[in-house]
Amino acid sequence: MEKSKIIGTRKRQALAWLSVVAIVVVATIVYFTNDDGMTKEQRQVYYETKDALELLSVSLNKGVYSVHYIKEYDKAKNKVFVESDSISN
Numbered sequence: 610m611e612k613s614k615i616i617g618t619r620k621r622q623a624l625a626w627l628s629v630v631a632i633v634v635v636a637t638i639v640y641f642t643n644d645d646g647m648t649k650e651q652r653q654v655y656y657e658t659k660d661a662l663e664l665l666s667v668s669l670n671k672g673v674y675s676v677h678y679i680k681e682y683d684k685a686k687n688k689v690f691v692e693s694d695s696i697s698n
Contacts, residue, residue, distance in 0.1 A: 647655065 645652075
């Protein structure tokens with residue numbers, strides 16, 4: 610009976626170590642294959658381009674807001690001038 614407990618314990622320990630090794634191997638493979646295939650210079654150009662496009666986007670969004678503001682101004686201006694034209698007729 611004691612011999613079977615020893616064998617069972619050894620199997621559990623071996624299985625535990627095997628699972629640890631499997632996790633380490635999978636983690637290593639995932640870490641090293643998660644490369645995007647870019648060189649250091651390409652990555653730098655990518656991030657610089659990304660930053661420039663974000664800056665451009667901010668500027669364009671400000672422009673869109675300004676155009677919206679101008680349209681609202683034109684609507685209000687047209688209401689005033691239409692009302693003043695209809696009063697003088």
